[in-house]
Amino acid sequence: HTMLLISVCLPVFQYDWFAWVPNSPSTMRKPPPTQKGQVDMKYIMESLPDRGRASWHLGAVWALSQFQDEELFLGVYPDNYFTDQPALEATKTFREKLVEVTNIIKSRNEKLKLPYWYLSPDRIPNSVAI
Known part of the structure; x- marks a missing residue:
């Protein structure tokens, strides 16, 4: 795991x-x-x-472990590969859920002496480029 x-x-x-x-x-x-x-x-x-x-x-x-200058994070897709409505709605819903999770993590971190950022969607690269 x-x-x-x-x-x-x-x-x-x-x-x-x-x-x-x-x-x-x-x-x-x-x-x-x-x-x-x-x-x-x-x-x-x-x-x-x-x-x-x-x-x-x-x-x-x-x-x-360093981020790139123009790093794309989870849910950020600069190219529009899908144009059909169901795919666009799924992408929108996915991004909304990522914002919810990010906000929950930020809220919890406000109460911590040592913030816990692991798996926060706004800090996870969209892909691995090694």
Whole structure:
């Protein structure tokens, strides 16, 4: 489920999750344990990527998490591929629902010390361009 969520909201969520290298190390220097109870902090630290690889990982994650200058967000379709009335109505309804969800998230965030923007439609790119 985590990977599906990450792929849906890549830029919004990616850096916050992947910048902490132990959450998703780009490589491991030791094999995974084969039995429970074999791992201690020393083994974990020796397994995580070295500084060079971790720095490369952070740079790549940072670059991939940036929005483009002219980013199109969820529900924004500059080209009119559909002209029939049912499709236009469905698009209008979809956009209205996205505004409702965005407003709910904004309202909830007003009460939080640390706002939670993940999956807010106004911060989810319309597509992934890597």
